[in-house]
Each structure stands twice: as C-alpha cells, then as structure tokens.
Amino acid sequence: MSRVVIVHGVRNYKRGLSATSAADLLAATWTKQLIAGYQDARLEHLAVPEITAAYYADTLHDSESQGAAAGIDDLSPSEQRAVLHWLSALGMPNELAEGQSWGGLPLRQTLDLVARKSGVAAQTLARIAVAFMPEVYSYLASPTRRRRAQEAVAQAIKDSGARVVVAHSLGSVVAYETLHAFDGLGVEAFITLGSPLGLSGAVFDMLDPAPANGHGERPPELRHWINIADAGDLVALPRRLGDRFSVDVHEETHMALADFHTLNMYLACGLTAAALAPHCAS
Structure with missing residues (x-):
C-alpha cells in the first residue's frame, strides 16, 4: 500500500507523549478522516494510503518558547x-x-x-x-526551533519513503521550507491545505528561501503542487496561493461554517481525496 506523510498545523502539541506516540495518535485520527474523504469523493474502490504523521509541535514548546496566550x-x-x-x-x-x-x-x-x-x-x-x-x-522567529521542526518533517519523509506530502496550515510553511532545506527527499507531490504561505508580513516575507519579486521559489524535485482552500478559511490568505507560488492546481470550495480551517475538515473533504488519489496508486 502507498504511504503519504501528513504535516500538522497549529495546536497539535501532545503534552506528556513522546514524539512517536503523538505521531501515531495523529495518524490514527487522520486515517479515519481520510477514509471519509474517499467516501465523499466516491473513491471507496481505491485503497486509502497509509499515513505517517510528521510531528514537530514539540520543537515549538521548549524552555525558550512562551507559554500559550490566554487572550x-x-x-x-x-x-x-x-x-x-x-x-x-x-x-x-x-x-x-x-x-x-x-x-x-x-x-x-x-x-x-x-x-x-x-x-x-x-x-x-x-x-x-x-x-x-x-x-x-x-x-x-527562532532558527533553532525552525531547524528542529524541519528535521522532524524530513526524518518522517525519509523513514516512510513517501513520495507524497500533505501539509496543513503552519505545517505547509514547515514542509515548504523542509523541501528546500533537505536534498534527496524524493517528494514528487505536495498538497497544501488551508495554507498561509502567501500571507504578507506575517509569513510570506519571512520564508527561507526569501521570495523574489513577490514570488516564492518552488521546491526542487516537485512534479505536482496542489493547493486546496476552503472559501471560508480565515487563515488561508491570500486564498489563491498560485498568485505567489508556482502551484500547478488551485482548488477552492465551501467546506464548513463552524469547523473551518481544521485538518480533519480538509481530510474529510472529497476534494482532498481526489487530489491525493492519483499520486497514491499502488
């Protein structure tokens, strides 16, 4: 069976769990959601790929990082x-x-x-x-945490042998920079979900490699880059990521009113399954 690496976004820190246990817990949850997405896309006849979770949240919660803001x-x-x-x-x-x-x-x-x-x-x-x-x-803001997060994602890709990476929210930023920072990962397809990569000031202008002339550099070796944005996602801004990056396909749809921006919502959407399935054929 084919395998895909999924990179989480914010608010996925699993206090008290090892990185391995946290990754296994996330992968089990995401598998259920992706099965629902395949059903939504009427792709039940296809095998859902096995998921490896790239867990990096622990690298952002070290002794130097601030505690969670209450307001x-x-x-x-x-x-x-x-x-x-x-x-x-x-x-x-x-x-x-x-x-x-x-x-x-x-x-x-x-x-x-x-x-x-x-x-x-x-x-x-x-x-x-x-x-x-x-x-x-x-x-x-922290070169040390940045590198450690990228190393965690790169290691998940290497250990799994996956050729497909799905990345959500902040995870799309970490994965994007990881694909630039590490050679020979062999990733051919990159699917970004609810991505803030193009958000000026807060994200886009701080990327490594730095954008040039208002355009971000495409990660090397990629054959396909698909971006999916919920029309109501207030974090996926600007929604048309292809205006700032060499995205091959941009998809936008209305997914949910109350559960917007969550990875579960994106994985349970048939649009994500339809984007993923052609790259996960056994």
Missing part, C-alpha cells in the same frame, strides 16, 4: 504585529479617520473594525489570532 492582550508585540498583517489581508475597512493608518490603531480597535466589515465576530477573530500566531512566530 489577545497576552500576545507579544511581535505577535500582535503579525496579527495586524493578517487582519490587513482579511480586508481593512475604509472608514478610518483622515490621516490615520491601520497600523497605528490599537489591536482591539482593529479587530472590531475588521469584524464589522467581514461579518465575523471580533471574539472569533481574536480566538483565531491567539491560536495561530504564537506557534507561527515561535517557528519563524
């Missing part, structure tokens, strides 16, 4: 600046006072303004920011 006010100044970049990508309102820029507004006021324009509750935006930005910043 928006607990974010560091750097994390709050990253939140402002994210809110800008969501769409800043036009009703700012004359001479006032969005970057000069208090974060809570900015949240309220974006909430009114987007129709998303300010509390929801705050929860997303608190869940997402600390781990993103923990990864991007």
Whole structure:
C-alpha cells in the first residue's frame, strides 16, 4: 500500500507523549478522516494510503518558547504585529479617520473594525489570532526551533519513503521550507491545505528561501503542487496561493461554517481525496 506523510498545523502539541506516540495518535485520527474523504469523493474502490504523521509541535514548546496566550492582550508585540498583517489581508475597512493608518490603531480597535466589515465576530477573530500566531512566530522567529521542526518533517519523509506530502496550515510553511532545506527527499507531490504561505508580513516575507519579486521559489524535485482552500478559511490568505507560488492546481470550495480551517475538515473533504488519489496508486 502507498504511504503519504501528513504535516500538522497549529495546536497539535501532545503534552506528556513522546514524539512517536503523538505521531501515531495523529495518524490514527487522520486515517479515519481520510477514509471519509474517499467516501465523499466516491473513491471507496481505491485503497486509502497509509499515513505517517510528521510531528514537530514539540520543537515549538521548549524552555525558550512562551507559554500559550490566554487572550489577545497576552500576545507579544511581535505577535500582535503579525496579527495586524493578517487582519490587513482579511480586508481593512475604509472608514478610518483622515490621516490615520491601520497600523497605528490599537489591536482591539482593529479587530472590531475588521469584524464589522467581514461579518465575523471580533471574539472569533481574536480566538483565531491567539491560536495561530504564537506557534507561527515561535517557528519563524527562532532558527533553532525552525531547524528542529524541519528535521522532524524530513526524518518522517525519509523513514516512510513517501513520495507524497500533505501539509496543513503552519505545517505547509514547515514542509515548504523542509523541501528546500533537505536534498534527496524524493517528494514528487505536495498538497497544501488551508495554507498561509502567501500571507504578507506575517509569513510570506519571512520564508527561507526569501521570495523574489513577490514570488516564492518552488521546491526542487516537485512534479505536482496542489493547493486546496476552503472559501471560508480565515487563515488561508491570500486564498489563491498560485498568485505567489508556482502551484500547478488551485482548488477552492465551501467546506464548513463552524469547523473551518481544521485538518480533519480538509481530510474529510472529497476534494482532498481526489487530489491525493492519483499520486497514491499502488
């Protein structure tokens, strides 16, 4: 049976578990969701690939990293600046006072303004920011944690022998940089789900290798890069990743109202199964 490596996003730290146990737990959960995705795509006649979970969350929760933020006010100044970049990508309102820029507004006021324009509750935006930005910043701001996360993903790919990598959310950033940093991994197909790779300021401008002329470099050896974004995913911004990277196929659909941006949602979607199946034929 073919095998695929799946790279998780934020909020997957399994306190008290070894990296191996955490990876096994995630793989078991994802297998159930991917089976549902194959059913949704009416591909029950095909074998669902075996999953190896690339677990790196423990590398972002070391003695140097900050504890989990309880609320928006607990974010560091750097994390709050990253939140402002994210809110800008969501769409800043036009009703700012004359001479006032969005970057000069208090974060809570900015949240309220974006909430009114987007129709998303300010509390929801705050929860997303608190869940997402600390781990993103923990990864991007520390060369040591960055390298350790990449090593964990590279080792999962090497040990599994997989030629297909599926990466969600922050995991798409870690996997993208891993495919650049390590030679000879043999990955041929890269499927990104709910990816923030193109998010200016908070992610895109901090990538390694650095983008040039507004365009990110495609990982070497890749034959296929498929990006999938839920139309309601507030983290997958800008949604058309192909405008900033050499993505071969970009797919966008409406998946869920309440469970947006979760990896379970993406794996249970037939669109993901349909993208994955051609690269996992035995």
